[in-house]
Amino acid sequence: MKYVNKILVLLFVLLFIAVVPIQFLYASWSYIEASLHLAFIFSSYENFHIIIVATILFVIFAAMRLKKLVSWEAGGYSILAIVILLTMSLLQKPLNFFQTLVILVIVLAISCAVYLYEFRSRRRRFIFLAPVAASLVIAYLLPLYVVVFYAFFLFVAVAFVRPQLNEMQQEVAKSDENNENTPKTEAAPPNEPEQPGGTVKVDQATPDPRTIIDEVPPDLDSIPQSVSWPSQSDYSRAMQNLEFSIAKERSEVLTSKVVPNPYVSIPGNVVYSSGNYGTVFKLQNEQSTHALKCFTRSKPDLSKRYYLISKAISRFNDGSTFASFSYLPKTIRTLKNPAVYFPALMMEWIDGVNLNTYITSNIETPRKISDIAKKFLSVAIRLQSYGISHGDLSGDNIMVNPSGEITLVDYDGMYVPSLKGMKAPENGHDHFQHPNRTTSTYSERLDNFSVLVIYLSLLAVASDPSLWDRYNRGDQDCLLFRKRDFLMPDTSPLIAELLAKKGRIRKLTKLLVEALQHDPLWDGIDPEKLAKIQR
Known part of the structure; x- marks a missing residue:
């Protein structure tokens, strides 16, 4: 189970075991003293406790949305649960059945209208109506505090249980795929569609390259997980002295010169671009010009990915869509950690x-x-x-x-x-x-x-x-x-x-x-x- 889900489990347990029962016991104490009609113990209580619970759930929901742990579709159910809780908190005194039902029906109708407008799929609409109908049935047949419990469990189900089930299903599906011995042959590439003002060309490839499975290469790098990867500035300093920084077997790099970036006002700046995972430098020798990408972050299966990508590109490449490249393991070191050589990517330089x-x-x-x-x-x-x-x-x-x-x-x-x-x-x-x-x-x-x-x-x-x-x-x-x-x-x-x-x-x-x-x-x-x- 992921760490964030363990935290959510703890929060849900605390809310259910501590906060919700406490509000009932606290609010019902005065009524118990006055009357022993237990059937009505929970008909009058201080509803600010419900607001506290609804606020906590809303914070959890907002955090999950920011981290994209729950989709907007599931979020509609979470918001529905929070809205039901807030509706219950508006009932400051015992109301008759008609008043209670009218308030709940209005709130649910508004929630339904918003959700049904946003999600046009008939299947999604039908599924969303199920918890709404359940809310009305519970409100009609059972005391109002049961509606509070229902809303709380609805939130737990959509915000935690459902993502966990989806994750388990994905794991099972992935396992099934890995157990398949024979790759499925997919349909041939599409025919050429017509494009207004011209024709969009699609090559007919035989055999279908999507069915080609490459062997998995060995780990070419073996960078220890405890090692901190160099930063852009570390690599910039390393590029000032290629003799020290570049591994001796990388003659294609050692025989080149580092070209300063003429578009940057800082004198001697050799960085041409940088991104989430690496920094790019320009190298030039007598025969050609190349880009050298040095990685600033570790990636899962880095060597495997680039090995398989280069294989696929070599089958596809038409000479212009992709730049040719070579993955160079154990290529460059920096003063930050001179004992470790890091991988690099050497690519054809693209003029444009x-x-x-x-x-x-x-x-x-x-x-x-x-x-x-x-x-x-x-x-x-x-x-x-x-x-x-x-x-x-x-x-x-x-x-x-x-x-x-x-x-x-x-x-x-x-x-x-x-x-x-x-x-x-x-x-x-x-x-x-x-x-x-x-x-x-x-x-x-x-x-x-x-x-x-x-x-x-x-x-x-x-x-x-x-x-x-x-x-x-x-x-x-x-x-x-x-x-x-x-x-x-x-x-x-x-x-x-x-x-x-x-x-x-x-x-x-x-x-x-x-x-x-x-x-x-x-x-x-x-x-x-x-x-x-x-x-």
Whole structure:
């Protein structure tokens, strides 16, 4: 059991064993002295105790939502339970049956209306009505304090028991997958869909690369868990003296020179980019130019992941979509811990600019932005046909060269068929990902939501360039959308503006809003389906 769930168990036990019974005993004491009619002991008590319980539950719910431990769908049930508790706290004195039932019916009706509006699925609506009907039955047949207990147990069930059962089911499913001896053969890559203004090309691969399972390589690094990984500044200092820092067998690095970053005002700065897991430097020798990525954080199965990713890319690569790379174990050390050599990634250097810079440079020529949208969707369709997901599509990780060709960089979160059954090492950029994405969300459909976000953003800017200045505002971490737009689509000015437009942009925006109500891997927004949406 996870540590956070152990804490929740303790909180629930304390609430149930201590807080709730105490409020009944305390509030009923004066009544017991006056009367021994035990059937009515709990009909009058001080309800501020219920407010305390409801507040504690709300804090637990808010914390779980912030950590994405519970979805908004399950959250609807949690809020329903809290609302029932608060309703009971409003009853300051014994009320007759009619008054009690009317108050509860009004509250439940409002809760139902909100939930049924947000979740349009008939199945979800039917399931949600079950606890609501149970609330009315309990209120009709039993004393009101039983409703309080019911609401409390409802909260426990949806906030703790249900996630635990889901987790157990995932473990069982994963175990079943691992026990399968023969991999299933999936359908062939899709036929070529038509794209307005051009054709989106999809290669027909034989055999289907999604069915190819690579052997698991040995652990190439064996970095002790107790070792602290170098920081960006540690690597920057190490790059000043390659003879000391680079392992002797890495001649391809030792024969290169470190190129300072001309776009940074600090003299001698050699860092070209940095992210969650690493820092990138530029190396140059007489024959070629490369990027060297040095890792600043440990990753589960680092060598295995890059070994299998490189195998998959080598089968897919068309010479432009991915930069060729080599995973170099035990390559670089720093003064922080000179006894340990850390791995690095040596990649082909890509000449070009990231997607944000490309849009800014071509904002006056919308046709170029529209063309990039079409090329990007073509790449996404081809990737999915091979069972590959980039895992962290964003403006930073999409490079456009001078001839207008797209190259994807940063493969830390990539999914390939050989990684099936593992968890994602990261969740990607918040402003491009489905808000319910977790590390368990890991498959060939991992990119679906971010592809829709990027494709829609490019088409919207091409249609109305003023959107770029009004919604991007020079922010390199997003295009048009931000995470708050996904969390609160009904109050998003950007979504409202795009829904007011006509044709394909409006259709794609409605699809994005619908996707927020579904699982992050929903196939309703597969790139191939996006290409079929006409003007």
